[in-house]
Amino acid sequence: MKTDHQSLNMPGEEILSNMLIKMYQIRYFEQVAGRLYQKGQVKGGVHPYIGQEAIAVGISAHLRKDDLITSTHRGHGHHIAKGADLNRLLAEVIGKETGYCKGRGGSMHVAAFDAGSLGAFAINASGLPVAVGAALSAILQDKDIVIIAYFGEGALAQGTLHESLNMASVWKLPVIFVCENNEYAVSTPSEMTISYQDMKALAEVYNMWGEDINGQDIMEVYETAGRVIKRTREGKGPAFIHARTYRFEGHYFGEPQIYRPREEVQEARNTLDPIRIFLDYLFTHNLMSQEEAQKIDQQAQEDIQKALTYAEESPEPKPEEYAKYVYA
Amino acid sequence: MSMPEKTESPREITYMLAIREALQAEMRRDSNVILLGEDVVRHGGGFGVSKELWEEFGDKQVRNTPISENGFVGVALGAAMTGMRPVVEIMFADFSALAIDQICNQAAKVRYMSGGQTKAPMVVRLPQGGLSWKSAAAQHSQSIEAWYVNVPGLKVVFPSTPYDVKGLLRSAIRDDNPVVFLEHKALYGFKGEVPADDYTIPLGQADIKRLGKDVTIVASGYMVHFALEAATQLAEAGIDAEVIDPRTLKPLDEEAIFVSVRKTHRVVMVQEASQSAGVAAEWVTRVQEVCFDWLDAPIRRLAGKDVPIPYANSLEQQVWPRPDDIVKAATEVCYR
Numbered sequence: 001m002k003t004d005h006q007s008l009n010m011p012g013e014e015i016l017s018n019m020l021i022k023m024y025q026i027r028y029f030e031q032v033a034g035r036l037y038q039k040g041q042v043k044g045g046v047h048p049y050i051g052q053e054a055i056a057v058g059i060s061a062h063l064r065k066d067d068l069i070t071s072t073h074r075g076h077g078h079h080i081a082k083g084a085d086l087n088r089l090l091a092e093v094i095g096k097e098t099g100y101c102k103g104r105g106g107s108m109h110v111a112a113f114d115a116g117s118l119g120a121f122a123i124n125a126s127g128l129p130v131a132v133g134a135a136l137s138a139i140l141q142d143k144d145i146v147i148i149a150y151f152g153e154g155a156l157a158q159g160t161l162h163e164s165l166n167m168a169s170v171w172k173l174p175v176i177f178v179c180e181n182n183e184y185a186v187s188t189p190s191e192m193t194i195s196y197q198d199m200k201a202l203a204e205v206y207n208m209w210g211e212d213i214n215g216q217d218i219m220e221v222y223e224t225a226g227r228v229i230k231r232t233r234e235g236k237g238p239a240f241i242h243a244r245t246y247r248f249e250g251h252y253f254g255e256p257q258i259y260r261p262r263e264e265v266q267e268a269r270n271t272l273d274p275i276r277i278f279l280d281y282l283f284t285h286n287l288m289s290q291e292e293a294q295k296i297d298q299q300a301q302e303d304i305q306k307a308l309t310y311a312e313e314s315p316e317p318k319p320e321e322y323a324k325y326v327y328a
Numbered sequence: 329m330s331m332p333e334k335t336e337s338p339r340e341i342t343y344m345l346a347i348r349e350a351l352q353a354e355m356r357r358d359s360n361v362i363l364l365g366e367d368v369v370r371h372g373g374g375f376g377v378s379k380e381l382w383e384e385f386g387d388k389q390v391r392n393t394p395i396s397e398n399g400f401v402g403v404a405l406g407a408a409m410t411g412m413r414p415v416v417e418i419m420f421a422d423f424s425a426l427a428i429d430q431i432c433n434q435a436a437k438v439r440y441m442s443g444g445q446t447k448a449p450m451v452v453r454l455p456q457g458g459l460s461w462k463s464a465a466a467q468h469s470q471s472i473e474a475w476y477v478n479v480p481g482l483k484v485v486f487p488s489t490p491y492d493v494k495g496l497l498r499s500a501i502r503d504d505n506p507v508v509f510l511e512h513k514a515l516y517g518f519k520g521e522v523p524a525d526d527y528t529i530p531l532g533q534a535d536i537k538r539l540g541k542d543v544t545i546v547a548s549g550y551m552v553h554f555a556l557e558a559a560t561q562l563a564e565a566g567i568d569a570e571v572i573d574p575r576t577l578k579p580l581d582e583e584a585i586f587v588s589v590r591k592t593h594r595v596v597m598v599q600e601a602s603q604s605a606g607v608a609a610e611w612v613t614r615v616q617e618v619c620f621d622w623l624d625a626p627i628r629r630l631a632g633k634d635v636p637i638p639y640a641n642s643l644e645q646q647v648w649p650r651p652d653d654i655v656k657a658a659t660e661v662c663y664r
Contacts, residue, residue: 068410070406099443100442100443100445101441101442101443101445102443102444103443104440104441104442104443105441105442105443109441109442111441111442111443111445111446113442113445113446118406118409118410118446119438119441119442119445119446121434123429123433123434126402126429126430126433126434128402129398129399129400129401129402129403129405129406129430130402130403130405130406130409130434131406132399132402132403132406133402133403133404133405133406133407133408133409133410133414134406134407134409134410135406136403136406136407137406137407137410137411137412138410140362140388140407140412141410141411141412159398160398160399160402160429163394163396163398163399163400164399164402166394166396166399167393167394167396167399167400167403170394324444325439325440325442325443325444326439326440326480326481327439327481327483327505328439328444328447328448328449328504328505
């Protein structure tokens with residue numbers, strides 16, 4: 001679990017605080033979404049990012065506003081980390097007109113184009129070629145942006161993933177593929193369906209830079225992402241980051257999780273909580289006081305409470321406008 | 329026929345060259361228009377449509393892709409969402425089945441799913457059909473327009489003449505929505521009058537290919553030419569047929585069909601594609617819902633047989649409607 005922090009290019013205080021508040025915001029956002037689901041206020045499937053917060057937050061700490069991401073059905077965390085407005089994001093999850101997608105997308109299709117998101121593609125691996133296309137667009141328009149394509153390890157079995165890795169490499173595009181391996185594709189453990197476990201070898205096959213990291217340790221994510229984003233932004237081509245993680249909740253809220261023992265989940269919550277790991281690091285290295293951390297925690301709770309009030313008080317889309325936005 | 333108001337001198341070019349001219353004109357007009365596809369660089373794509381474009385526009389605007397249909401259509405979508413106007417060629421329309429996720433689940437829906445935050449101005453060019461493009465069998469001869477007409481968010485265009493294909497492709501490229509652009513392979517060598525002028529044809533506008541008063545024949549793609557051939561034969565028998573080409577299959581210019589039906593009171597719908605749930609079924613439904621009281625005979629539908637396209641010539645010729653079938657159906661609805 002421990003990284004050799006001596007070798008890290010240390011983030012400053014502001015970055016550390018910002019990363020911590022984003023992690024808390026994601027955690028509380030998802031918990032609120034879960035409660036709304038239980039109360040029936042959220043009808044569709046909600047796929048929580050709880051347990052995986054360090055990945056998107058550690059990566060986004062290096063992203064500019066004009067850098068782009070493609071997200072997945074488990075996309076709230078990617079969007080919060082990238083800087084999406086919490087009010088509009090939660091309003092979308094509840095299906096309100098004030099939501100980012102005006103209630104047309106919902107939890108699985110959250111999108112925040114004002115924050116550099118190209119949206120959440122809720123079919124496995126389908127966002128990857130879109131990310132490659134955005135990267136092609138970037139070089140054709142001489143922009144020095146990078147595109148982050150998030151996906152789960154279930155996508156490793158999709159042909160579209162392999163097509164995307166191949167094109168990105170052949171054309172040497174500024175796209176970084178981030179595989180969040182949370183061990184289960186819905187109920188299926190990856191070793192039952194993925195024939196290869198060495199992800200650096202996969203990157204090598206596609207002739208691109210590869211990293212295999214502990215996605216629970218935000219300092220490791222931060223350090224790796226910093227190096228990888230820098231080289232891709234400098235025109236050195238695509239990269240593949242495999243981040244080992246674990247989802248603390250079911251595939252979606254309300255999913256019975258009969259495929260894994262409760263003890264396994266409890267053990268993960270006890271030992272792999274990325275927020276706990278980050279706090280331990282901050283306190284051990286005297287980078288933040290307990291009091292400061294509590295203040296940040298409190299602030300995040302208030303931010304989410306405000307977002308909830310905003311979302312709940314917002315109007316629903318007008319029924320007669322169901323066909324709005326089909327065509328440009 | 330809606331022809332431009334003025335041309336310097338009438339000029340005949342092929343359907344294929346008309347497509348190339350449309351691409352060339354749009355790529356000159358807007359450097360964000362890019363062409364992607366298998367072999368589009370030196371080979372000119374599957375049929376030579378894009379020959380000489382790479383020589384003029386270079387790597388920035390003309391790019392060969394790997395054989396990854398879903399992947400490169402997704403690339404076009406990502407580029408479209410970030411400021412480009414990609415035109416993608418899929419070598420055969422049949423192969424677009426590999427890209428249906430990106431066309432139907434992603435491109436068609438990004439605007440709606442995002443509540444209007446983004447748009448996908450892209451064209452997917454699909455060479456389709458059989459007929460005089462012979463013996464390509466089951467995986468290289470299909471007419472697949474119905475796959476896409478069913479999907480909200482897409483526009484679907486199927487031009488039948490060199491004049492139409494040029495004007496419609498230019499409009500498709502300028503449209504802010506994903507457009508499935510069907511080209512009939514057997515028409516690539518078909519010549520017709522195409523002015524050198526800078527003209528476009530709006531999407532969603534049908535064209536009357538032949539004026540008539542006794543029976544309406546609705547057809548698209550290659551079937552327009554069979555319908556015109558049938559109309560000539562019908563004229564000899566004293567039946568004056570009107571031929572309507574919707575040109576754009578989605579959105580459908582249904583009003584043009586209704587106007588014709590209210591005049592002739594008799595209709596024959598023709599499609600090359602296999603029959604079940606095809607575009608002709610949709611046309612029939614709309615006409616009977618709106619024009620029932622104007623009809624003097626049941627609507628006839630002619631379509632390809634519900635079989636995979638066979639290889640052997642003796643079998644292949646059985647699956648598509650022929651001009652004689654149209655003559656027979658039109659004669660029947662006129663109770664002659």
